[in-house]
Amino acid sequence: MRAAASDLPLAFDDVSLTVGATTIVERLNLTIGPGAPTLILGPNGSGKTSLLRLGMGLVSPSAGNVTWGGRADGGPGRRAILFQKPVMLRRSAAANVAYGLAQSGCPRGLRAQRTEELLARVGLLDLASRPARRLSGGEQQRLALARALARQPEVLLLDEPTASLDPAATRFVEEIILAAAHSGTKIIMTTHDLGQVRRLARDVVFLVRGRLFEHADAGDFLDRPATPQAAAFVRGDLVL
Amino acid sequence: MSESVNAWHLIASGDATLFAIVRLSLAVSLMAVTFAMIVGLPLGAALALTRFPGRSAIVVLLNGFMGLPPVVVGLTVYLLLSRSGPLGELGLLFTPTAMVIAQALLVLPIIAALTRQTVEDLWLEYREELSAMGVGRGGQIATLLWDSRFSLVTALLAGFGRAAAEVGTVMIVGGNIDGFTRTMTTAIALETSKGNLPLALGVGLILIFLILLINATAWAVRVWSEQRAG
Numbered sequence: 001m002r003a004a005a006s007d008l009p010l011a012f013d014d015v016s017l018t019v020g021a022t023t024i025v026e027r028l029n030l031t032i033g034p035g036a037p038t039l040i041l042g043p044n045g046s047g048k049t050s051l052l053r054l055g056m057g058l059v060s061p062s063a064g065n066v067t068w069g070g071r072a073d074g075g076p077g078r079r080a081i082l083f084q085k086p087v088m089l090r091r092s093a094a095a096n097v098a099y100g101l102a103q104s105g106c107p108r109g110l111r112a113q114r115t116e117e118l119l120a121r122v123g124l125l126d127l128a129s130r131p132a133r134r135l136s137g138g139e140q141q142r143l144a145l146a147r148a149l150a151r152q153p154e155v156l157l158l159d160e161p162t163a164s165l166d167p168a169a170t171r172f173v174e175e176i177i178l179a180a181a182h183s184g185t186k187i188i189m190t191t192h193d194l195g196q197v198r199r200l201a202r203d204v205v206f207l208v209r210g211r212l213f214e215h216a217d218a219g220d221f222l223d224r225p226a227t228p229q230a231a232a233f234v235r236g237d238l239v240l
Numbered sequence: 241m242s243e244s245v246n247a248w249h250l251i252a253s254g255d256a257t258l259f260a261i262v263r264l265s266l267a268v269s270l271m272a273v274t275f276a277m278i279v280g281l282p283l284g285a286a287l288a289l290t291r292f293p294g295r296s297a298i299v300v301l302l303n304g305f306m307g308l309p310p311v312v313v314g315l316t317v318y319l320l321l322s323r324s325g326p327l328g329e330l331g332l333l334f335t336p337t338a339m340v341i342a343q344a345l346l347v348l349p350i351i352a353a354l355t356r357q358t359v360e361d362l363w364l365e366y367r368e369e370l371s372a373m374g375v376g377r378g379g380q381i382a383t384l385l386w387d388s389r390f391s392l393v394t395a396l397l398a399g400f401g402r403a404a405a406e407v408g409t410v411m412i413v414g415g416n417i418d419g420f421t422r423t424m425t426t427a428i429a430l431e432t433s434k435g436n437l438p439l440a441l442g443v444g445l446i447l448i449f450l451i452l453l454i455n456a457t458a459w460a461v462r463v464w465s466e467q468r469a470g
Contacts, residue, residue: 057371058368058371058372075374076371076373076374077374079371080373081369081372083369083372086369086370087365087366087369089366089383089387090387090388090390090469091387091469092469099373099383100373103373103374103375103379104373104374129470131467131468151373209307
């Protein structure tokens with residue numbers, strides 16, 4: 001069940017992340033508030049996934065602070081994350097969702113009904129009793145989405161949730177994400193796909209090699225990118 | 241050749257003494273494995289998830305203890321339970337209870353060490369996902385044990401095989417008392433030394449058959465439930 005305190009705004013205050021000698025995120029200052037989806041854009045290795053993991057509280061910054069609603073609590077709080085390769089528990093699809101519900105404090109008596117609702121929401125009701133690991137990649141992605149939504153998150157972080165999906169499956173997942181956004185969940189999502197920015201984003205965070213190049217309104221970013229790197233990325237040139 | 245024919249005859253005739261020996265052996269080994277499981281599964285899982293100074297030493301020790309010599313375990317339990325030992329007042333020496341204790345100690349490192357390895361491998365995969373869901377340490381252990389249940393059955397079978405087949409500990413702490421603490425393995429040892437090879441061989445065949453039966457059942461259950469749960 002939801003805790004009282006809000007996890008928003010999610011604020012990165014001069015955050016750096018280094019692993020060994022490699023700097024993955026460098027002196028990042030960024031504040032993400034409530035509202036329509038924020039999309040994180042950038043080439044491979046730009047630190048998008050690390051930004052999500054920092055934002056989820058799964059890793060601690062090497063320098064600087066990450067805060068949620070002004071607090072540095074670190075626990076998963078009212079957040080949920082969808083990994084690019086989500087781990088399916090060795091149980092049925094329904095049991096995977098029920099597990100997420102149990103962990104978020106959903107009372108036992110409500111779990112069966114809520115599981116059914118969530119599976120229906122991601123179009124997996126027919127496969128409820130199927131072992132989760134036998135599902136296809138796209139189905140696993142949707143199941144993981146249902147499991148993340150089971151937490152009734154205030155903030156939902158998604159790591160390229162449509163990266164390996166065909167257009168029809170992508171559309172289906174985007175609709176689920178938009179529905180969650182409309183019901184008040186803050187979506188923070190990484191992508192390679194400019195079309196996805198056009199369809200979903202209110203604002204865009206653009207990273208290159210671990211540094212923040214732009215944080216702008218989605219329309220402005222696409223039409224009038226402020227940095228040459230962003231302009232190149234929007235044109236479809238290779239940004240290295 | 242005639243001896244093995246006699247052995248089959250003994251089994252087929254359903255000899256009462258033989259039946260009592262088989263029953264006691266199974267009861268002792270199953271109880272020993274049950275106790276070792278109750279302690280070993282959580283212990284192995286906890287060891288898989290925690291990091292503390294000296295952990296590597298404990299892991300190595302545990303792995304090494306998988307090969308504990310049964311007679312040494314028997315001797316240790318004997319010393320603990322003997323009249324002048326610290327637990328002598330309980331009067332447990334030369335009882336089936338003493339045999340259960342000794343076999344449980346023998347099997348515990350096997351179950352704990354194999355559980356530690358299995359759970360640690362799965363933990364690498366589950367770690368971030370469970371952390372992201374805010375699962376506490378107790379919940380993590382329960383989840384990992386449940387999700388590695390099919391592999392853990394193998395650990396339990398390894399433990400059972402060890403318990404049912406060993407002769408050193410039960411001989412020392414049980415005493416091989418006819419009709420009270422005589423198991424299949426101690427009976428085989430005794431009958432062989434007496435020269436009663438048909439009986440020794442017969443009991444040996446039963447022992448092998450039972451171990452195979454239990455393994456086959458566990459295998460079938462595993463295949464069946466894996467298909468259902470993935």
